[in-house]
Amino acid sequence: MSNKPVLKKVLFIDRDGTIIKEPPTDYQVDSLQKLDFFPGAITNLARIVNNLDFELVMVTNQDGLGTGSFPEETFWPAQNKMLDTLKGEKIEFAKIHIDRSFPEDNAPTRKPGTAMLTEYMNGAYDMQNSFVIGDRITDIELARNLGCRGIFLKTEEEAYPELNQKNLKDTCALCSENWDEIANYLFVQERTATVERNTSETKIRIDLNLDGTGKCAIHTGLSFFDHMLEQIGRHSGCDLNISVNGDLHVDEHHTIEDTALALGEAFRKALGDKRGIERYGFSLPMDDCMAHVALDFGGRPWLVWKAKFKREKVGDLPTEMFIHFFKSFSDAAAANLYIRAKGSNEHHKIEAIFKGLARALKAAIRKDYLNNQLPSTKGSL
Numbered sequence: 001m002s003n004k005p006v007l008k009k010v011l012f013i014d015r016d017g018t019i020i021k022e023p024p025t026d027y028q029v030d031s032l033q034k035l036d037f038f039p040g041a042i043t044n045l046a047r048i049v050n051n052l053d054f055e056l057v058m059v060t061n062q063d064g065l066g067t068g069s070f071p072e073e074t075f076w077p078a079q080n081k082m083l084d085t086l087k088g089e090k091i092e093f094a095k096i097h098i099d100r101s102f103p104e105d106n107a108p109t110r111k112p113g114t115a116m117l118t119e120y121m122n123g124a125y126d127m128q129n130s131f132v133i134g135d136r137i138t139d140i141e142l143a144r145n146l147g148c149r150g151i152f153l154k155t156e157e158e159a160y161p162e163l164n165q166k167n168l169k170d171t172c173a174l175c176s177e178n179w180d181e182i183a184n185y186l187f188v189q190e191r192t193a194t195v196e197r198n199t200s201e202t203k204i205r206i207d208l209n210l211d212g213t214g215k216c217a218i219h220t221g222l223s224f225f226d227h228m229l230e231q232i233g234r235h236s237g238c239d240l241n242i243s244v245n246g247d248l249h250v251d252e253h254h255t256i257e258d259t260a261l262a263l264g265e266a267f268r269k270a271l272g273d274k275r276g277i278e279r280y281g282f283s284l285p286m287d288d289c290m291a292h293v294a295l296d297f298g299g300r301p302w303l304v305w306k307a308k309f310k311r312e313k314v315g316d317l318p319t320e321m322f323i324h325f326f327k328s329f330s331d332a333a334a335a336n337l338y339i340r341a342k343g344s345n346e347h348h349k350i351e352a353i354f355k356g357l358a359r360a361l362k363a364a365i366r367k368d369y370l371n372n373q374l375p376s377t378k379g380s381l
Contacts, residue, residue: 007125009053009130010055010057010120010125010126010130011048011055011056011057011186012058012117012133012142012148013133014132014136014139015058017038017135017153018038018153019037020036021038022135027063028074029075029078029079030070030074031074031078032077032078032081035081037082038179040178040180041179042086042091043179044179044180044182045086045183047187048186049090049092054186056092057096057097057120058093058095058096059116059117060096060098061099062098063102063103064101064102097117099111111138111141112139112144112145114142120146127146128147128148130146130148131143131150131186132148132149132150134151135152137162137163140171141166143172144168149171149173150168151175151182152174152176153176153177156175159172187367191211192207192208193266193267193270194208195208195263195265195269196262197265199254199258201250201258202247202259203244203245204242204244204245204259206259206262207240208238208239208240208241208270209270210271211367214234214238215239216229216230216239216242217242219242219243219244220242220244221248221255222252222256223315223316224314224315224316225252225255225256228354229242231355231358232263232357232361235355235362236358236359236362236365237362238361252317256317256321256324257324257325257328260327260328261328261331262332263333264330265332267361268334268335271365274297274375276367277367277375278364278375279296280295280297281295281359281361281362282294282359284352285352286343286351286352288343289344289349290342290343290352291307291339291340291341291343291349292341292356293337293339293353293357294338294339294360295335295336295357295360295364296336296364297365299334300334300336301333302330303330303338304339304340305339306340307323307349311346322350326339326357339356339357
């Protein structure tokens, strides 16, 4: 087991125009009368705090705070009221960074400068999987300067000219004025996994996104195996990249079995604590064949296999290896699999099983983002 520390992820969140509305004229929230929350901000920040593992950090420019143009006594009542309201919903910031300079000061502490935020750039934080959320292009520039990604509270139509001008399209992960969409995007980011499995027999890398669109890039050295694995991605809706360099000069066994182990591990990791998922799934007819694939991500491996093949090979795959694939997948995914297939065409039969697995996966991994309940009476899966 690795002893590497788990790095913290951060949401660097702007204040005006992001959590609270920015006044349309003077841009200063300098009274309680001007305090108005951005629609959906409180609800979705509460969802994020309760369900995702992000540290919240507020980063805001407040032009001339503490000077005659913006006295302290006009700032803090609204600021403290906002924080108290958020705290009532269990939304609290680990740190609040306020830059008081004017734009013409060109202060290194002012966004997009990072001088206030050096503690997050010392290797103790997972900046690659952190985000800056804000409504100004300087927030997206800050994301680039910190080495993380940005979420821009503007429509794509409004945002793209600014992003293109500053060459920030690769930094900006999402453009949306809707906090529901922002929260859902952050939830989706949690359901990914990368697994690397390197032995003397195989070298494997798998990238999995449970909430993808079925995009696949699969290269195992076995054409029919690639075709079957693509069925899993395409029909489950998962994005699936699989790269395998196996000892095919010996035979196909290690490549198929180790790929199944890595793929099962990827699903187990991407599912996380499994809260909100459907857990179960099953399918599917194909031409002359009927394949029943029942699946349970219940935390215990088990395979019941009721499929027989008359041919020694389908494509370049030995039919005896199919049971090994599904047994290995079940073991690594900690899932129950019940598979039964009948039909006259061997190609259709095995393809129906793989498609059936894909449809079972699609049903089982479906997540209700408003439901944080564990699909079990035991309290853990």
